[in-house]
Amino acid sequence: MTAAPQPVLQATSLVKRYGRVVALDHADFELYPGEVLGVIGDNGAGKSTLIKCFSGAVVPDRGDILLDGDKVHFNEPTDAQDAGIQTVYQNLAVCPALDIATNLFLGRERRVPGWRGKYLRMLDHKGMREDAKRELSQLGLLTIQDMHQAVETLSGGQRQGVAVARAAAFGQRVVIMDEPTAALGVKESQKVLQLIRDVRDRGLPVILISHNMPHVFEVADRIHIQRLGRRAAVVTPQSHTMAEAVAIMTGAMEVKMTAEEIARPAAVN
């Protein structure tokens, strides 16, 4: 066993209260380079609050978030995006009536070089379309040919693909996926899981929040189990079975883990 590398994203002792409800109770978290980290937990365990702290949608009351070892403060989603953390939201956060290229570059449009871009603020539609196409083809979504196509004309899996492609294209450090397979059928879910692996293989660590145990166990390198506002354990698909993970989640099984065990990096083959 080698020494643990520095986490890409780390949280120490995060606290978030909503009135008398404690959503996060001194929660810790680490995400290491090159891994897919599954995050599971019962409803109300605080996993979505935890993730929202990373995407900038929630500001924690106490505790620190460290990105590549540096303390960061996210007051709104754009702060997290600017820091290189991209989130694929459960509701996709794409605009259905807009075309693929526009969606990929929404909020980060590029202008054409020269006076037309400078004075007429003209967008570089052609360049953005080409990049969009390249991005999608790298994620194995070559069947989408027409970057003018509106997102709502795509199938559920393809739409998820566009959202993932955007996160992969602009996430310099971390990609967060919130329930990416929730609305999809079996076949499309498989494609999305493959997309997640592809993103990881490109060197971007992925946080995967899901209720779907088999999907998490299929694709995650490590699994963070959240319970009662704090981290109950970190397991791997190799070390624990699904039944054991559920037992930890519900409190039926107690796990005492050493810091070293928790920090065990992903087994990258």
Added chain:
Amino acid sequence: MSSENAANFEAVASAVTGEIGEDEWYRPSPLERIQRTLHKYPALGPFLVLVVMVVVFSLVAPDRFLRPFNLSLIIAQVTVIGTLAIGQTLVILTAGIDLSVGAIAVFVSIVMANVNVALGIPGFLAVPMGFAFGTACGLLNGMLITRLRMPPFIVTLGTLSIFFALNLWVSGSATVRGTNMDPLLLWPGQPITLFDTRFTLGSLGMLLMYGIMIYVLGYTAWGRYVFAIGDDPDAARLSGIRTDRVLLSVYAVAGLIYAIGAWFLIGRVGAASPQSLQIANLESITAVVIGGTSLFGGRGGVLGTLFGAMIVGTAVNGLTIAGFDPLWQRFAIGVLVIVAVALDQWIRRVGK
């Protein structure tokens, strides 16, 4: 994304491409193709309707309708509503609605005319002051909508009455005659005779504004944001768009456009009357809807609105020339609105 990464993973991508997505490739039926084409080019439907109307009226009244003079007349007649409808389109694209459009425009026309005639401020200052005033009115709408989180329908319903009442108060209900005005205020009404046509400077100004807005909506980031906000405001915000700021600017720009429309109005009728444009909100919404822009936001565009305004103008002109009772003008416009919205509903179901 870095280029070395890109090179690395091309191999991975091509490995998985073969099995991904092939089953999603299906052949659309002819009807679906029409649906998708209209989805992609929302101005196409209204354009075809306009062509059909011109053909029909030309067959009915070839000697009177299909004269270049009459066709240019229609464009001159839709100048004011056509201009106001540009602003209305922007607002509707953001899934809002502006009921105060006519009230702002008539208020601006009164302010512009009175600043010039009653206060003696020259036209080259009075006109820009009117523009600034219209922008301020739009800004007020935008502030109420974004700061107080009130629905646009309610806000503009309120400001409709407020602006109209203030307009009556400022004007003392009196019309300002064109004979007393600086020529610059009446300038949009100047006719331009080209061959057998007679345009007005205002109608050319309206066409120019359409050109500018087509560019702004299609080729600038701001234009994309307008669509994105109307389509899915949450998605737009999560994409990093400052939605409130964009919305505020939309209402301000709309106010400026209404003010330009007010200037065209003074030119067109040769006077500023505080009782004008009382149903300009309905008329502009009609043009926008017939033009294929969705009242649910995010779909459509100004080119369709131009066709929508011209469809209404052509219906009124053609039916008058063909000797119809005026009630059939209303009937025809009503039918067009229903057809346009039904079409929009159908197009919105694309891929579902």
Added chain:
Amino acid sequence: MTTTRLSLLAATTALTIGAMGAAAQAQDVKVGLITKTETNPFFVTMRNAAQAKADEMGIDFDSCAGAFDTDNEGQATCIENMIAAGATGILLTPGVPDAIVPTIERAQQEGVPVIALDTQTNPSDAADATLATDNFQAGLFIGEWAKAVMGDAADDAVVAFLDVSDGLQITTEVQRNQGFMTGFGIDPVDNKFIGDENDARIAGFAATEGAQDKGRTAMENLMAANPDINVVYTINEPAAAGAYEAIQAAGLADDVLIVSVDGGCPGVQNVADGVIGATSMQFPLRMAQQGVEAIVEFAASGKLPAASDGLDFTNTGVVLITDKPVDGIESKDTAWGLANCWG
């Protein structure tokens, strides 16, 4: 689906237009009538009468209307379309008497005369001629009548005024209102302006838009402010009917005198039923008929109707309708009124 719908629409339109086109063969003379709106029975009467007259004389007729009472731009569009349709002359009830003037001038430059009906333009000589009710006279009649019926009590009357608008000072409403005041013995001060009077008998003014529902509301509000109101001047008969409802609901039907202007058939019936004391009848039928005749005459000889003596328009007449005639004021009873009413 789309194409079928569109072609169906186009086909239907083409068919209907084809039929109309065949019926309306081009003639030498074409009269265009532009009313304020197409819904008000007054204008409907006018249009039907003009159409009938045109048919009788064998000439072509077109009509057009604004979308609301003061739709100046809509009327400007109507005028342009009438010229484009080849009208010989235009009959117009101006919605905004001053703002329409530049458009009238454009028609005149094209050699198309514009005759104002019912409402004068401002300035009144902007139109080539005007065929109208003497609205001041109409108000004067009911004012004089009310004063005579009340006798000495008129000196202590409490009078409510139900106008069209809240201070828009529309020509017609001003003339009727100030005519009534003059007839009733209230000094109108500037008789081009409502609201500058300082007679203690005035209980207040309210807007009705000439509609029954608004008339009722306006009357209710005025009575709430001043329950002693015993004379109500109304701009037209629908407003009078609304005022009566309010008065009746307050149990004061026998104590309040209502007077009005118009001569519409429901209004005259209300006079017969004792709801309205007296009304001044005007004659939209005559305006329309004389208007069509004037355009035909213009086409033949280039002559336009002359103004009546002492007026700057051609008076189409006013008749006081009441079943309680008073000495010294000429009037007709409701039987005559019902035979000559409009709408």
